[in-house]
Amino acid sequence: ANEQVSPDGRGWRSGALVEKKEIPQWFFKITAYAQELLDELDNLKDWPDSVKTMQRHWIGRSEGLEIDFALVYSTVAEKLTVYTTRPDTLCGVTFISVAAEHPLAKAAAESNPSLAVALSDLTKGGTAEAEIEKAEKRGVALGISAIHPITGAQVPIWAANFVLMGYGTGAVMAVPGHDQRDWEMASKYGLPITQVIAPADSAAADISAGAFTDYGVCINSGKYDGLAFQAAFDAMAGDLAAVGKATRKVNFRLRDWGVSRQRYWGCPIPMLYRADGSSVPVPLEQLPVVLPENVAFSGVTSPIKSDPNFINYTDPQTGEKLTRETDTFDTFVESSWYYARYCSPGANTMLDARANHWLPIDLYIGGIEHAVMHLLYFRFWHKIMRDVGLVSSNEPATKLLCQGMVVADTYFRQETSDGPKSYFAPTEVQVERDSKGRALSATLLKDGLAVTIGPVEKMSKSKGNGVDPQSMIDKYGADTVRLFSMFAAPPDQSLEWSETGVEGMHRFVKRIWRMVHEHLNANAGAVSEIFDASAASAEQKELRTQLHEAIAKVGRDVGERLNFNTAIAAIMELTNAISKFNDESANARALRQECWQAITLMLAPIAPHLCHRLWQLLGQETLILDQHFPTADAGALLRDDVTLAVQVNGKLRGQITLAKSSANAEIEAAARLAVAKYLEGMAVKKVIVVAGRLVSIVVA
């Protein structure tokens, strides 16, 4: 695995030099779905844009040209086909680069041992795209030339370490004047660099310092001179197609999905090999092929690779002797359809009709690290299941939420500057703070000596900053822990764990408990009166408006935005407003009862234990679990007055409060009065009234 290769190109445990070898592998043809996977991103309205953008780039659709270069004196093939998205630069081709695994390179190496060595040298280094892109551009001449399809010039063919056999045709035309990788390679090996594109704005491009990669107009390109990108593309495509040397081609960056793994623990790939090496699938009625667990481990390879009981297979009908594939599937295969199987537990087949009944998933939650690989395989597999009739939807999940990690403070000691760090749990440490609450230093409780305050990091065993939620639940209760988890950050951001924050939330829980009891005690039990809006005081009207504004906000935050933190904050604000509401009239008691019932209903999904009990205490005979989320009373949301900010030249200079029904002229007059001292001696150039928000006066 790439992860097990050290940066020096050796195995992380054995230290052995890593070699690359070609082995037969099974692939899923995800590229056959590339266009659909791309197109349907537009229908995923409730997926984050960042994920959709990453998938678009990953699929990487490009429109280009496949161009044939005739070979000179080659016994292997007549022509070499390259793929390019920049045919406008064709006249700047000074050589051709092929992948080291390209058939042409292999053929050339057959009769040339030193070339074979040089080619295998080229493939040294990692396989990760990041490594290939960052590695020095290297190449080796194959000693073969090709004929430029337009100029007729002979250009040499090289193998290069940055050309991938799996993309396009495994061969690219090299235009060092206008491609940075080609430029670096040409500069290294003294290959010619010519300019065939000039900047569109007729400025000069300096290709001696690096490639000029922008679009521009053709120069030094004969009859194509002066053409811009698209015109040059079309002209080249037309002319070359007419002589059978080019075809338009859409390519995708997306590669087929290699699913073979040489590990034991996995799902065996259900394929059989005939004596002649050809392969057939295991018959449907014999699926699934179950991994044998009664096996003997001997050495480093998977035990089923040498287990005759597993390998040998006799066709029950014909008696033909076959052997089983011993590789197992990539585990991404299973994670691509578990959600569907979960919808039909116990089914004797892969899925039954229940899967289609429940799917697609309403809300799928996972980390952003899965943005391209898992989430693309997942979409691909759903389309496969659709195409074989197992499900009828096109996509597996209608809404996607990418949640953040849980992080916490770290504390450590390091004996020597390059020595190992020993970490301490936040619970073992006492932090000293200055008068503003800034952390100054920390000491270990056990010995009273200093420890270093480290950065806030993802909770992990190695950093010792993990918190067992059970210990917090034991101490504060599950409702408090759940409320804190929801309150500390929106779900798509990382959540910083803080025990003082949990304590603060516990205070809030106790406060609600106490306030409800005070409300009930003042009334000697639950209240039955109904709030009478027509007889309400201004303060009562205000609280009731606040209540229904909170209900509307919490409904939106929880139901649509999934921003539980602001929902809880809105309930806290309402609680603070109730606390300040000192009115013991019957109407006020009825209003308070309405508030507490709504708060209990709104908090019940997050703090079910607390709210279950409070609901009963508030005199309700139903179970709170059976209740609907409260809805705001539109009438209660209307306020008579509105407060507007008044700006002068964009700076806040005053506030006005006036009837909501006020006409713009009235508003403007009130605003001018409120900021009169800023308008003295100035000419008012413009007044902008933003309904319900502010008045902006522009003066000079």
Next chain:
RNA sequence: GCCCGAAUGGCGAAACAGGUAGACGCAGCGGACUUAAAAUCCGCCGGUUGGCUAAAACCACCAUGCCGGUUCGAUUCCGGCUUCGGGCACCA
């Protein structure tokens, strides 16, 4: 190297379609209650910028990573950076 994000007080954060920056909470400070402590309640809480001051109140200015732009108005939009995080196909 390429792709996708993020950056706001001492801290976690809020500002939902460009409109009063810092809601809500944590920490801190001051006070009430108490013999005392805990718990609870009340108040303050961006700026070692300037003005007026004994001090405050108050007023002005500055402030959403940095530089520039658009706009009456920018945390929000645009261009250019910096730093941090995620991904780059065998970690899953």
